Amino acid sequence: MAAQSKIKASDLIEPGDDDAVELAKRHLVQPWPYAGSVGNEARALIGEGDGIYITDGSGKRLIDGPAGMWCINVGHRREELAKVMYDQAMALSYNTPWYTMNAPSAALARRIADAAPGDLSHTFFTTGGSSAVETALRVMQFYNNVGGRPEKKLILSRGGAYHGSTYLSASLNGRPRDRDWMDGADELVVKLSSPDPFRRPKEMSIAAFTDFLVDQFRDTVARVGAGRIGAFVGEPVQASGGVIVPPDGYLKRIREICRENDILYVSDEVVTGFGRLGHVFASGDVFGIDPDMITFAKGVTSGYFPLGGVIISERLLEELRRSNHPDALFGHGLTYTSHPIGCAVALKNLDLLEEGVLAHTREIAPYFQARLKTLEELPLVGEVRGIGLMACVECVADRESKDPLQLDKNVGKRIDAHCHELGLLVRPLINMCVMSPPLIISREQVDAMVAILREGISRTMDDLRKEGVWRG
Structure with a gap:
């Protein structure tokens, strides 16, 4: 014993x-x-x-x-964040998100919608970055199933990418050693080149390198078939891949190709969100793009409490509500979705950022x-x-x-x-x-x-x- x-x-x-x-x-x-x-x-x-x-x-x-x-x-x-954690725990430490809700999560969802670009309007809260990316991909799958496109499930990712450690999110990773001994959903992922200007061919200019990346993306969509590709997932800056800052205009051009081919653009802002580049979100304010979804975590609470999420386009939700399958169930949730302490901390953290x-x-x-x-x-x-x-x-x-x-x-x-x-x-x-x-x-x-x-x-x-x- x-x-x-x-x-x-x-x-x-x-x-x-x-x-x-x-x-x-x-x-x-x-x-x-x-x-x-x-x-x-x-x-x-x-x-x-x-x-x-x-x-x-x-x-x-x-x-x-x-x-x-x-x-x-x-x-x-930061005493302000510690006090919020204490006060919220003493008021309400937890509630089940399956059939109840709490006020901090609703208020935080509103604050995030106000800061997000385009028509991103609704947030599903998770426990961190991996579960946020996983959720975004499950939203894509559900969206295409309900829309009568069950074959539209492939995911475009890039070399040098890091998107998480859960099974599906980790399948997108493109860094050396990440996948050497680990299994993944390889049949669902199509990899593209890293947008790393430092590693471009010596004789190639930045402009030519950008054209190469965009042409490769467009050619891959044509080769694989837009009808089979559900989403592109990309970090605005590849963080764990070595802080790869993409060439000017690259992300905007990729966004346009996604829009033209009905491919959902998922901007992974787990690192760049909530201040790292001086804005709540970098997608719109720094790179001028309006994704269909943005994933976030890390800085949303400044690390004081595990919290993440995915912000979803109003257009996607409206299409789901108008579909011929109103009883289709999005069978996805987490015990700690919309955790009241995490959301309360995030609200105060946003105050500190914006002040x-x-x-x-x-x-x-x-x-x-x-x-x-x-x-x-x-x-x-x-x-x-x-x-x-x-x-x-x-x-x-x-x-x-x-x-x-x-x-x-x-x-x-x-x-x-x-x-x-x-x-x-x-x-x-x-x-x-x-x-x-x-x-x-x-x-x-x-x-x-x-x-x-x-x-x-x-x-x-x-x-x-x-x-x-x-x-x-």
């Missing part, structure tokens, strides 16, 4: 407590583990957060470079991008790219060939380790370092972040030279 645990909720493990490491190795399965360490792994322990900073298990204070996971938009330790955080983001973003761009002076750095308060430093073994350091696929982790020692947490992605700090970051804090990153990359270059891995 297993021994009974002596740990109680009141027994908070202090930062640095070795018990946390041992308990994790014995009982915790971490996300995205390797088979050789699954269920026997402890990662960097984080004890506290305050503003743009976090404190690790040893007590070291670090700039939170990734803002958690693209999500701590208004910063750590100054969005304006600050738009003001500081050019400085953030310009300071990071100076890192291209370092010979290991192939490109620094980004938009708003999201950026990627991509390292290459050789700038001419753009070789992504095939001899050392952990160069990002090497840089992160040095930066951690110096007071900065970064997000390493193979040969890249992604930066997306809390939106409240100041110019002085941007300077500190860039200085540490410069030193971390410089130390990594020294390591690689000493080991004979790199001769730059």
Whole structure:
């Protein structure tokens, strides 16, 4: 018989407590583990957060470079959000969404409709980004079934994409290693090229590259058949794919092809939504498109509570209401759909964004991008790219060939380790370092972040030279 645990909720493990490491190795399965360490792994322990900073298990204070996971938009330790969580929990902690509703979810749906582009008017709330994308795809399937188009179910996605970890959403992913050992609904997905200007053929101009992407999209629709394609799902900026900012006008042209061929355009704003680019939604305000659906999560509560959702076009809902199948059931829902605490937190988070955080983001973003761009002076750095308060430093073994350091696929982790020692947490992605700090970051804090990153990359270059891995 297993021994009974002596740990109680009141027994908070202090930062640095070795018990946390041992308990994790014995009982915790971490996300995205390797088979050789699954269920026997402890990662960097984080004890506290305050503003743009976090404190690790040893007590070291670090700039939170990734803002958690693209999500701590208004910063750590915001008392306003903590108070809303408490007040809402004391008023109503939960209600079943199957046959009851709560006021915060209705109010939040209205606020989101007011901020969304085009005729996006109704929101289905989920628990996060994966379930939001999954919901959008199920809406597409239901919409076509009710409309008498059961064959119109294929989904267009792109290389470099990341759309989630649930079965259908993960099937859309196009990053290296995401699908090497994982199954997916491959028969439903058609992959297109990543809109990555850095990786375009050397002799090709940006304009020609854009034409290539658009022609490839149009040719794929013609080859596969518009009558079989239900949706295109795309991030305005491919976030986890390395902050891939598409060429100017590309998204607008893709949107037009979708409209011409009755293909639903799903804009995945799980990362770019709620302030990352200085607006509640980037689709309309930054890229000038009006999707049929927008998925969101992360920044909607600034990471204080798990919440996501999909905003749906009024046109789609009206067509469903006018169909010949009024009794058709959209058999989809989640226990925590429209969670009252999450929606209450999101409402307050929107207040904070609209009362100054969005304006600050738009003001500081050019400085953030310009300071990071100076890192291209370092010979290991192939490109620094980004938009708003999201950026990627991509390292290459050789700038001419753009070789992504095939001899050392952990160069990002090497840089992160040095930066951690110096007071900065970064997000390493193979040969890249992604930066997306809390939106409240100041110019002085941007300077500190860039200085540490410069030193971390410089130390990594020294390591690689000493080991004979790199001769730059």
